[in-house]
Amino acid sequence: MQHTHAAAAPSLRLLLQLAVASALAAGALADGPPGFTVTGRVYCDNCRAGFETNVSHSIKGATVQMECRHFETQEVKHRAEAAANEWGWYKMEVGGEHEAEICEVALVRSPEAECAEIERFRDRSRVPLTRNNGIKQDGFRYANPIAFFRKDPPPACGDIAPTTSTTTTPRTEINSF
Numbered sequence: 001m002q003h004t005h006a007a008a009a010p011s012l013r014l015l016l017q018l019a020v021a022s023a024l025a026a027g028a029l030a031d032g033p034p035g036f037t038v039t040g041r042v043y044c045d046n047c048r049a050g051f052e053t054n055v056s057h058s059i060k061g062a063t064v065q066m067e068c069r070h071f072e073t074q075e076v077k078h079r080a081e082a083a084a085n086e087w088g089w090y091k092m093e094v095g096g097e098h099e100a101e102i103c104e105v106a107l108v109r110s111p112e113a114e115c116a117e118i119e120r121f122r123d124r125s126r127v128p129l130t131r132n133n134g135i136k137q138d139g140f141r142y143a144n145p146i147a148f149f150r151k152d153p154p155p156a157c158g159d160i161a162p163t164t165s166t167t168t169t170p171r172t173e174i175n176s177f
């Protein structure tokens, strides 16, 4: 018994340290450190519908880029790139505060030759990256899903239904484009 106690003591201390460390991290997050985590999803709009359907699918490995431009000078202040995971989700860290900028995530590359078309103006999602708007909030931002278009829609497109993406995809109202 004595022996087990002695062995357990260091791991207990480690657990305590971890607990304190994560509490500190959570506290830092709540206080709003500079920086944001932006996530979103990339899918293939097989039917060129302009929205997600029951025949669209996520694009694994799609590349997206975030650009923040000063809203007056248009100068690019920040750039970040990310690739979508197996489920089409990407995640990127964007440091700093971007109150005076317009930040948009846009499509860059699709690994699917069949679904790689980029349609101008429909290839992006705006994400507000500021905390200076009077709302106390964390650094997480969801971008609306963005899609590559398939050039030749398959016959199944005559029979599509919009997916209820509002229930499966967290969205913010302000960044619809």
Ligand SMILES: *[C@@H]1O[C@H](CO)[C@@H](O)[C@H](O)[C@H]1NC(C)=O
Pocket: 054, 055, 159, 160, 161
């Ligand atoms: C998509 O929805 C339509 C209309 O409800 C249905 O007829 C079709 O079979 C569905 N397709 C797939 C692939 O689930």
